[in-house]
Amino acid sequence: MQDDKKAAPGLLLSSAPHIHAGQSLKSIMWLVVLALAPAAAYSVYLFGLNALMLIAVSVAVCVAAEAAFCFLMKKPFAITDGSAVITGVLLAFNVPPDAPLWMLGIGAAFSVIVAKQLFGGIGFNIFNPALAGRALLMASWPVHMTTTWHRFGPTNVLSQAASNVAGLPEQAYDIITQATPLGALKEGPKLLADLGVAPNAVYRTLFSPEMLKSLFMGNIGGCIGETSALLLLAGALLLLYKRIVSWHIPATYIGTVAIIMFAYYSLTGFAYAAEATLFHLLSGGLVLGAFFMATDMVTSPVTPRGMILFGAGCGVLTCVIRLWGGYPEGVSYSILLMNSTVPLIDRFIRPKVFGTKHA
Amino acid sequence: MAFTTFSGGIHPPENKRLSEGKAFSNLSVPQLCYIPLQQHVGKPARPIVEAGEIVREGQLIGLADGYISANVHASVPGKIVEITEHPTVYSKRGMCVVIEAQGSFPTSGRPLESADWGSMSNLELLNRVAEAGVVGLGGAAFPTQVKLHPPRNRQIEALIINGSECEPYLTVDDMLMQTFPGEIIEGVCIALKILGISTAYIGVENNKLHAIASLKKKLAEIKPSENIIIVALKTKYPQGAEKQLVYSLTRREVPSGGLPMDAATVVQNVGTIFAIREAVALGKPLFERYITVTGPCVKNPGNYKVRLGSRVSDVIEECGGLVAEPAKIIMGGPMCGTALDSMDIPVVKGTSGILVLGKEEARPVDYLPCIRCGRCVAVCPAGLVPCDMVNTIEKGRLDLVEPSHPFDCIMCGSCAYVCPSRRPLNHFIKLAQEKLRRRQKE
Numbered sequence: 011m012q013d014d015k016k017a018a019p020g021l022l023l024s025s026a027p028h029i030h031a032g033q034s035l036k037s038i039m040w041l042v043v044l045a046l047a048p049a050a051a052y053s054v055y056l057f058g059l060n061a062l063m064l065i066a067v068s069v070a071v072c073v074a075a076e077a078a079f080c081f082l083m084k085k086p087f088a089i090t091d092g093s094a095v096i097t098g099v100l101l102a103f104n105v106p107p108d109a110p111l112w113m114l115g116i117g118a119a120f121s122v123i124v125a126k127q128l129f130g131g132i133g134f135n136i137f138n139p140a141l142a143g144r145a146l147l148m149a150s151w152p153v154h155m156t157t158t159w160h161r162f163g164p165t166n167v168l169s170q171a172a173s174n175v176a177g178l179p180e181q182a183y184d185i186i187t188q189a190t191p192l193g194a195l196k197e198g199p200k201l202l203a204d205l206g207v208a209p210n211a212v213y214r215t216l217f218s219p220e221m222l223k224s225l226f227m228g229n230i231g232g233c234i235g236e237t238s239a240l241l242l243l244a245g246a247l248l249l250l251y252k253r254i255v256s257w258h259i260p261a262t263y264i265g266t267v268a269i270i271m272f273a274y275y276s277l278t279g280f281a282y283a284a285e286a287t288l289f290h291l292l293s294g295g296l297v298l299g300a301f302f303m304a305t306d307m308v309t310s311p312v313t314p315r316g317m318i319l320f321g322a323g324c325g326v327l328t329c330v331i332r333l334w335g336g337y338p339e340g341v342s343y344s345i346l347l348m349n350s351t352v353p354l355i356d357r358f359i360r361p362k363v364f365g366t367k368h369a
Numbered sequence: 370m371a372f373t374t375f376s377g378g379i380h381p382p383e384n385k386r387l388s389e390g391k392a393f394s395n396l397s398v399p400q401l402c403y404i405p406l407q408q409h410v411g412k413p414a415r416p417i418v419e420a421g422e423i424v425r426e427g428q429l430i431g432l433a434d435g436y437i438s439a440n441v442h443a444s445v446p447g448k449i450v451e452i453t454e455h456p457t458v459y460s461k462r463g464m465c466v467v468i469e470a471q472g473s474f475p476t477s478g479r480p481l482e483s484a485d486w487g488s489m490s491n492l493e494l495l496n497r498v499a500e501a502g503v504v505g506l507g508g509a510a511f512p513t514q515v516k517l518h519p520p521r522n523r524q525i526e527a528l529i530i531n532g533s534e535c536e537p538y539l540t541v542d543d544m545l546m547q548t549f550p551g552e553i554i555e556g557v558c559i560a561l562k563i564l565g566i567s568t569a570y571i572g573v574e575n576n577k578l579h580a581i582a583s584l585k586k587k588l589a590e591i592k593p594s595e596n597i598i599i600v601a602l603k604t605k606y607p608q609g610a611e612k613q614l615v616y617s618l619t620r621r622e623v624p625s626g627g628l629p630m631d632a633a634t635v636v637q638n639v640g641t642i643f644a645i646r647e648a649v650a651l652g653k654p655l656f657e658r659y660i661t662v663t664g665p666c667v668k669n670p671g672n673y674k675v676r677l678g679s680r681v682s683d684v685i686e687e688c689g690g691l692v693a694e695p696a697k698i699i700m701g702g703p704m705c706g707t708a709l710d711s712m713d714i715p716v717v718k719g720t721s722g723i724l725v726l727g728k729e730e731a732r733p734v735d736y737l738p739c740i741r742c743g744r745c746v747a748v749c750p751a752g753l754v755p756c757d758m759v760n761t762i763e764k765g766r767l768d769l770v771e772p773s774h775p776f777d778c779i780m781c782g783s784c785a786y787v788c789p790s791r792r793p794l795n796h797f798i799k800l801a802q803e804k805l806r807r808r809q810k811e
Binding site: 020021022023024025026027028029030031033034035037038091130131132133134256307308310311312313314317356360361362363364365366 | 379381382612616622625626627695698701703705706708709710726730733739746747749750751756757780782785787789791795
């Protein structure tokens with residue numbers, strides 16, 4: 011009994027519960043980084059060294075900016091939590107592969123310092139930092155953000171598609187092959203009409219099975235991280251399996267886009283309604299956005315019903331921008347817009363409290 | 370009965386293997402017993418003995434003080450050394466009657482004769498429960514006679530027996546149901562008679578198949594005239610929380626701020642039912658109980674019968690001592706139990722187990738900011754939004770907390786269990802509850 015008394019002061023005291031599920035903020039963040047890795051590796055393979063440099067610069071600047079800010083503000087700095095790394099990777103995923111490094115560095119610093127730390131650091135930011143950084147770059151250097159696409163060789167599916175169109179002037183060929191698939195869809199037919207080519211020829215190639223397969227596999231132009239739906243989905247499966255993301259946001263987001271796009275093309279009597287819908291789902295940043303950016307925990311609702319509303323809202327806005335907006339792609343702006351509604355959603359959509367009639 | 374679970378909840382590792390299926394054994398009587406006068410919800414019992422007095426085993430030493438209170442009995446025969454302040458699980462300085470064991474043990478090893486309770490009046494039965502000092506043995510320690518005597522204007526339709534034992538590590542209720550199915554069914558019949566109803570549900574999580582089988586077998590043998598239904602429940606924490614259990618078994622929601630009787634039910638733990646039966650049929654006061662002593666640091670984890678007032682250090686020593694240095698000693702289960710700061714704290718009526726965790730299982734951690742992942746919302750069985758509520762509490766805005774229903778929190782700790790930022794969410798909510806209650810009183 012004497013020994014027992016000696017042991018007593020070393021006992022840990024804390025409130026219940028005394029056990030924990032194990033997943034920590036840190037493990038969640040690094041699992042997200044791991045889930046993004048296949049798509050990142052593929053983009054380096056596809057786009058070459060500049061993509062690697064862009065990802066490296068973006069991550070390095072994000073981490074350094076966070077460290078510097080925390081040092082100046084005398085805040086504890088946890089580089090190991092991995093959240094700055096995620097912001098860096100996601101920002102790099104959202105720029106064209108031939109974008110200048112300095113520009114991305116500025117975007118990365120803005121993401122971490124302005125969009126995240128000035129709001130209070132991890133957990134307190136209203137907007138997804140990577141998307142806020144992308145918005146800054148789009149507003150400040152629109153030429154770099156919309157023209158520095160990768161130049162594919164003649165074997166690329168888009169080039170082949172373009173060369174299949176009979177009588178395509180060289181000028182139009184260049185424009186189409188350098189564009190992203192969504193850009194080609196948005197601008198292509200108009201451009202060809204000016205040059206006297208029937209748009210149907212373009213549609214036939216854009217919505218061909220080879221084209222859709224390329225979109226799924228990722229052998230196609232676009233931002234660094236958005237090309238391969240397959241690899242993004244592989245990472246997303248990991249996150250779903252580890253319950254880091256739930257189905258609510260991605261399913262309603264992608265589902266809403268599918269429904270609206272199909273309804274729009276069917277109602278306008280478009281011949282390739284199903285193909286065009288699939289084209290929209292697989293191209294651009296939809297898969298990336300739906301699984302990796304709209305699901306950002308900090309900037310999405312906390313209740314399942316809130317998440318469904320949020321996902322549906324993202325889907326509607328994406329369709330509106332893609333179909334009637336000035337940009338070919340609308341994923342990032344729709345997520346940013348929906349980010350701003352999250353406090354409202356969380357205020358009004360609450361679970362039903364047990365033992366009450368309503369929430 | 371197709372509804373065998375509730376919404377929300379978690380699936381922590383059960384860790385019951387250590388003590389599962391281990392038959393009960395009696396721990397030897399401690400030399401010194403520290404018997405707290407407060408082992409229940411309500412007012413502490415009034416001591417009716419003095420230092421120097423010699424007491425019998427099971428002699429009344431503390432008298433229930435008021436309606437919500439409970440009698441306290443001598444766990445061992447012997448001499449009262451003193452009545453003094455001593456740390457207990459409920460208080461840093463709880464009044465305890467200290468008894469030094471000596472003399473004979475009339476109840477040990479000798480079967481008590483069963484009384485013919487069938488011919489007693491309801492009031493007589495209730496008195497026997499009250500006299501024996503029975504309280505809720507699941508951990509809440511609410512005086513049982515109060516629960517069995519709902520106000521007249523409340524219609525009670527069913528008695529609900531909690532055999533879910535959803536806390537990880539603990540196996541004592543499981544073992545009770547396996548070992549004493551007949552006694553438990555008799556106890557259920559007694560409680561039904563007191564309540565004047567005839568329907569009871571015994572809810573058992575479906576990870577305790579032996580317990581379910583032994584209860585079913587015994588029920589088929591006895592064939593009581595009462596309608597007793599054994600229901601296998603989904604294994605999910607907190608299946609044994611009162612409101613969740615009522616919902617799982619009857620699909621009725623206990624209204625916010627209400628009690629099970631507001632859903633026409635009375636809930637009793639199987640351990641309590643066992644104690645009711647001993648009190649009524651054997652006239653035996655509650656001075657010992659079965660507990661699980663377990664954890665990776667305990668040499669001989671198992672299920673034991675322990676005299677109330679035995680100190681944790683004595684109990685652990687009786688179980689072979691410790692094989693590794695303990696990091697945390699918990700009275701109760703790992704989800705709802707209380708971490709102890711001293712091994713001198715005595716076992717009380719509400720002690721369902723003693724869990725000793727080592728350095729691997731219990732590490733001190735700091736908590737981080739909320740990242741709004743929503744896991745706490747997904748698991749909250751009460752339908753609350755713990756993250757938002759706690760962010761408000763953390764900012765000190767108690768004035769804004771009330772719309773988030775802080776008093777509907779049942780303190781199950783599921784939110785803190787899943788929180789990746791390791792935020793002690795239910796702890797914050799408990800603080801807010803206490804502050805708000807104090808404010809309401811002022």
